Amino acid sequence: MSTDIENKVPYTVSNIEKCMCSQCPVQANSVCAQEKFSSFKNEIKSSGGGEGPEPKEVPGIYCSTGSATCIDLNPNQQCICKTCAVWEEYDLEHAKPMMYFCNIGRAD
Structure with missing residues (x-):
């Protein structure tokens, strides 16, 4: 697990x-x-796991890429960041922001 949240x-x-x-x-x-x-699932399959699609086309990994480009998200719903393997692997409990990366921005 990474403890350096600067990365x-x-x-x-x-x-x-x-x-x-x-x-x-x-x-x-x-x-x-x-x-x-x-669209993204199809692109990942066709790329054979090589380079991923452009971040703006991926409906997720906001802890890495920042706020979502979709404007119809409902931030009033319960976020599930704490259930994610990425959350645990990168010790995002100690990151800023800590959750709702899709709305607030990437983890630093």
């Missing part, structure tokens, strides 16, 4: 695959996020 969460295919954002209630009713999720 940002790397934007990698591995971290994208561990990311729980696509299952988050904050994004559940977002047409934008759901469309991006469908």
Whole structure:
């Protein structure tokens, strides 16, 4: 587990695959996020796990990339960041911000 929170969460295919954002209630009713999720899954499959898609096209890993480009997210819903393997691996409990990266921005 990383204890150096000065290092940002790397934007990698591995971290994208561990990311729980696509299952988050904050994004559940977002047409934008759901469309991006469908497109992104197809792109990951066709790339064979090489380079990931552009961050603005990924409906997640906001702890790495920053605020969501989708504007129809509902930040009043319960965030599930604490259930994510990326959260644990990068010790995001001690990051700023600590949750709601999709709304507030990436973890530092």
